Amino acid sequence: MVETTLVTPAETHRPNRIKWGAIGDHTILILGALLMMLPPLLALTTASHDAVTIHREGLQLTLGDDLGKNFRTAMFDKGGFTQTVDGMLMLMNSFILGIGFAVGKIVISMMAAYAIVYFRLRFATLAFWVIFTTLLLPLEVRILPSYEAIQKLGLTNTYTGLIVPLIASATGTFFFRQFFMSVPEELAEAARIDGAGPWTFFVDILIPLSKTMIAAIFIIMFVFGWNQYLWPTLITTDEGFFTLVRGIKQIVLSYTDSQIPEHGQALALAIVAMIPPVLVVVFFQNWFVKGLTESDK
Amino acid sequence: MAQVSLEGIRKVYPNGFRAVQTTSFTIQDGEFVVLVGPSGCGKSTLLRMIAGLEEITEGVLKIGDRVVNDVDPADRDIAMVFQNYALYPHMTVRKNIGYGLKNRGTPAAAIDAKVQDAARMLNLTEYLDRKPAQLSGGQRQRVAMGRAVVRDPALFLFDEPLSNLDAKLRNQMRIEIKALQRRLGTTAVYVTHDQVEAMTMADRIIVLNEGRIEQIGTPSEIYHNPASTFVASFMGAPPMNLIKAELDQQSVRINGCRDLIHAPQSFDGPVTLGIRPEDVEVDEQGLVSFHVDILEELGAHRLLHGRIANQPFSVMLGKDDAAQVGETKINLKPEALRLFDRETGLRL
Numbered sequence: 001m002v003e004t005t006l007v008t009p010a011e012t013h014r015p016n017r018i019k020w021g022a023i024g025d026h027t028i029l030i031l032g033a034l035l036m037m038l039p040p041l042l043a044l045t046t047a048s049h050d051a052v053t054i055h056r057e058g059l060q061l062t063l064g065d066d067l068g069k070n071f072r073t074a075m076f077d078k079g080g081f082t083q084t085v086d087g088m089l090m091l092m093n094s095f096i097l098g099i100g101f102a103v104g105k106i107v108i109s110m111m112a113a114y115a116i117v118y119f120r121l122r123f124a125t126l127a128f129w130v131i132f133t134t135l136l137l138p139l140e141v142r143i144l145p146s147y148e149a150i151q152k153l154g155l156t157n158t159y160t161g162l163i164v165p166l167i168a169s170a171t172g173t174f175f176f177r178q179f180f181m182s183v184p185e186e187l188a189e190a191a192r193i194d195g196a197g198p199w200t201f202f203v204d205i206l207i208p209l210s211k212t213m214i215a216a217i218f219i220i221m222f223v224f225g226w227n228q229y230l231w232p233t234l235i236t237t238d239e240g241f242f243t244l245v246r247g248i249k250q251i252v253l254s255y256t257d258s259q260i261p262e263h264g265q266a267l268a269l270a271i272v273a274m275i276p277p278v279l280v281v282v283f284f285q286n287w288f289v290k291g292l293t294e295s296d297k
Numbered sequence: 298m299a300q301v302s303l304e305g306i307r308k309v310y311p312n313g314f315r316a317v318q319t320t321s322f323t324i325q326d327g328e329f330v331v332l333v334g335p336s337g338c339g340k341s342t343l344l345r346m347i348a349g350l351e352e353i354t355e356g357v358l359k360i361g362d363r364v365v366n367d368v369d370p371a372d373r374d375i376a377m378v379f380q381n382y383a384l385y386p387h388m389t390v391r392k393n394i395g396y397g398l399k400n401r402g403t404p405a406a407a408i409d410a411k412v413q414d415a416a417r418m419l420n421l422t423e424y425l426d427r428k429p430a431q432l433s434g435g436q437r438q439r440v441a442m443g444r445a446v447v448r449d450p451a452l453f454l455f456d457e458p459l460s461n462l463d464a465k466l467r468n469q470m471r472i473e474i475k476a477l478q479r480r481l482g483t484t485a486v487y488v489t490h491d492q493v494e495a496m497t498m499a500d501r502i503i504v505l506n507e508g509r510i511e512q513i514g515t516p517s518e519i520y521h522n523p524a525s526t527f528v529a530s531f532m533g534a535p536p537m538n539l540i541k542a543e544l545d546q547q548s549v550r551i552n553g554c555r556d557l558i559h560a561p562q563s564f565d566g567p568v569t570l571g572i573r574p575e576d577v578e579v580d581e582q583g584l585v586s587f588h589v590d591i592l593e594e595l596g597a598h599r600l601l602h603g604r605i606a607n608q609p610f611s612v613m614l615g616k617d618d619a620a621q622v623g624e625t626k627i628n629l630k631p632e633a634l635r636l637f638d639r640e641t642g643l644r645l
Binding site: 184186187189190191192193194195196200204205208209211 | 348350369370371375376377379380381383384385386387396397400401444
């Protein structure tokens with residue numbers, strides 16, 4: 001409301017003035033959006049052609065006739081080396097990884113942050129910085145020892161082996177720590193006098209207060225987990241545990257001999273793999289922005 | 298309801314800071330005691346030790362007949378109202394008030410009845426289903442009170458509960474809190490830095506400075522017979538005038554001036570002379586010359602700020618008394634004079 005009243009006088013002075021600045025801004029935005037949209041769009045149009053056309057002529061800009069067929073085959077036909085996995089199974093595996101990854105990270109990092117902020121541990125700050133320095137050691141750096149450990153534990157080709165080594169999260173711990181530190185101390189004290197023990201306080205007060213924060217971190221972590229490639233490639237050799245992101249390549253590679261790779265199906269699968277993260281972000285962006293910018297205290 | 302006694306309580310923080318020096322006092326059953334002092338005087342630390350939120354370095358704390366040094370805050374049978382209210386932002390007023398009861402395993406029906414009672418007492422009934430963010434400052438303050446009264450504790454602890462309210466609301470809530478405490482007859486300890494709150498609410502005031510108790514007394518005792526220059530200057534607005542003077546037996550000489558006033562007691566040597574601004578009369582035949590710099594119009598009163606023998610001095614006059622800026626003469630009521638040791642600041 002305030003904005004309108006402020007802007008109106010200027011507009012009545014020069015009602016037909018073209019705002020070149022705004023046009024420039026929008027041009028840049030539109031071009032940027034197009035540039036971002038082009039690859040998925042190309043993937044979609046190309047996925048509507050049969051394998052032969054794609055193989056011969058490369059990426060297609062027009063819609064062909066095989067869109068439905070490619071999607072159907074990619075999602076429902078048993079394929080792969082063992083002829084036992086279809087797109088649906090891989091989609092499910094991706095969801096298990098994405099959700100397990102996000103939930104695991106949130107649970108672990110919330111508990112770590114809770115311990116660091118609310119308990120008078122002797123080395124709490126040190127512990128926090130040790131956790132924080134693990135940012136310098138991403139999975140790629142420690143992948144050999146991690147693989148070794150999981151393999152020795154016999155957890156290869158299990159969901160546990162797929163998810164658990166990834167859920168320790170310095171970023172999550174950091175975000176929750178910052179958030180918990182901004183929660184007024186009196187709240188904890190009031191709860192203490194109200195007879196809430198550490199666990200009750202965590203469940204009754206802290207978790208509800210962190211709702212938006214949890215949602216924001218869930219979104220980031222879900223997308224991050226969904227897109228994992230290196231770790232799933234190493235740890236799952238059984239095709240029954242393949243995720244979408246990993247499975248796409250399998251479709252292209254598993255056709256041997258003189259057969260033409262099913263690029264159409266691979267692209268269809270790539271589009272399917274893109275949709276859930278996009279939907280999550282689209283539907284939860286309000287929560288996301290809220291969680292990262294404002295606090296509900 | 299309970300008596301609270303502190304026996305040789307002391308608080309030293311791990312970094313060596315001595316927040317509260319050895320103190321002992323007893324709060325009677327049903328008494329309203331106000332801890333007052335400037336920031337950093339240890340009043341909040343003292344309160345938080347009684348609440349159990351701060352560990353007691355040394356000494357014995359009893360609530361009722363029970364030593365509670367190592368008892369968890371939840372089991373001390375106390376309720377506390379915080380400066381920022383510390384309401385749970387995601388819970389409705391109803392849940393906020395009932396949370397302490399719920400944690401103690403009170404049946405839902407009983408909680409509901411008690412919450413209703415507390416809400417009625419505090420005029421909160423129509424706000425029970427709102428969240429704290431939808432309430433005004435005064436209403437939030439009431440919810441915080443509700444959370445305290447609903448458990449019917451032996452002891453109320455207030456940590457500057459009115460500091461976040463505007464002046465008008467503060468006056469109103471001051472009266473409400475006092476009335477509520479009277480009605481319930483619950484022992485209360487109230488921390489504030491506002492001497493007006495201390496004077497108006499307390500049965501007894503404990504004035505603290507730098508971790509030490511300066512004086513314990515009723516508001517009237519504290520006001521009329523301050524035990525030290527600190528209490529004299531901290532309590533009362535405007536504060537007591539403190540001027541340097543010499544005493545020769547019973548005759549007072551104020552720096553350089555030859556004014557002769559009779560002191561209520563006999564002493565030889567340098568003293569600090571204290572007198573409340575309202576205990577001074579403007580009188581053409583007066584013995585002390587007073588130079589008025591500023592005249593403050595307060596409606597019911599007029600305040601004259603100026604100097605006696607180059608020392609700051611204030612005089613309070615009634616609204617009908619004539620006053621003007623410039624040189625004038627005043628009389629100090631001899632019976633209102635208070636004498637303090639120049640060195641220690643203690644009452645002679």
